[in-house]
Amino acid sequence: MTSDSHLDGSHLELPAWSIVTDKRRAHIARVVAVLRTWAAALALSPAEVQAWVDAGTWHDALRDADEPILRAATGDHTRPFGMLHGPAAAIRLAALGEARQEVLDAIRWHTVGQPDWARVGRALYMADFLEPGRSFMQADRAFLASSVPFAFDDVFRQVVRMRLEWAIREGKGLALETVALWETVR
Numbered sequence: 001m002t003s004d005s006h007l008d009g010s011h012l013e014l015p016a017w018s019i020v021t022d023k024r025r026a027h028i029a030r031v032v033a034v035l036r037t038w039a040a041a042l043a044l045s046p047a048e049v050q051a052w053v054d055a056g057t058w059h060d061a062l063r064d065a066d067e068p069i070l071r072a073a074t075g076d077h078t079r080p081f082g083m084l085h086g087p088a089a090a091i092r093l094a095a096l097g098e099a100r101q102e103v104l105d106a107i108r109w110h111t112v113g114q115p116d117w118a119r120v121g122r123a124l125y126m127a128d129f130l131e132p133g134r135s136f137m138q139a140d141r142a143f144l145a146s147s148v149p150f151a152f153d154d155v156f157r158q159v160v161r162m163r164l165e166w167a168i169r170e171g172k173g174l175a176l177e178t179v180a181l182w183e184t185v186r
Contacts, residue, residue, distance in 0.1 A: 035052045058089055106118070122156045160181055
């Protein structure tokens with residue numbers, strides 16, 4: 001497991017163009033630590049481990065950017081503001097030469113889900129939700145996180161369900177991608 005000094009984000013190497021607070025940096029570090037733990041337990045290839053770590057490191061690189069910056073970066077003037085940081089980061093990464101489509105897709109859709117994801121997208125979606133710094137349902141989420149290495153698809157299905165239930169309970173709208181993702185895992 002990663003040492004506590006790595007979980008605070010102080011050793012995290014984000015792109016120079018990132019716009020994140022210290023709190024966000026710590027969240028990103030926890031997501032990466034969870035992804036590294038799962039990747040080791042699953043004995044992934046070095047290339048897949050790198051894809052998971054890169055997706056985790058970059059997924060929230062623009063999370064704390066202002067709305068005008070994200071709308072200009074994406075050209076999207078209709079989606080809710082909170083859904084724009086992933087697409088903006090993916091667009092920036094692609095422009096800078098990132099060619100791994102599965103990494104770009106994981107980052108682009110990590111807030112809403114995507115039915116055609118490769119395993120890296122599914123892992124990021126789970127790690128972003130299950131990372132231990134979040135204060136809700138800690139015991140349930142810790143159990144799910146510990147189950148990923150031997151029940152990846154089952155945990156993914158449960159995380160999708162939990163995120164959908166939360167969105168409905170809170171009166172949030174459901175993105176078309178979220179509904180399509182649910183249809184593929186239920």
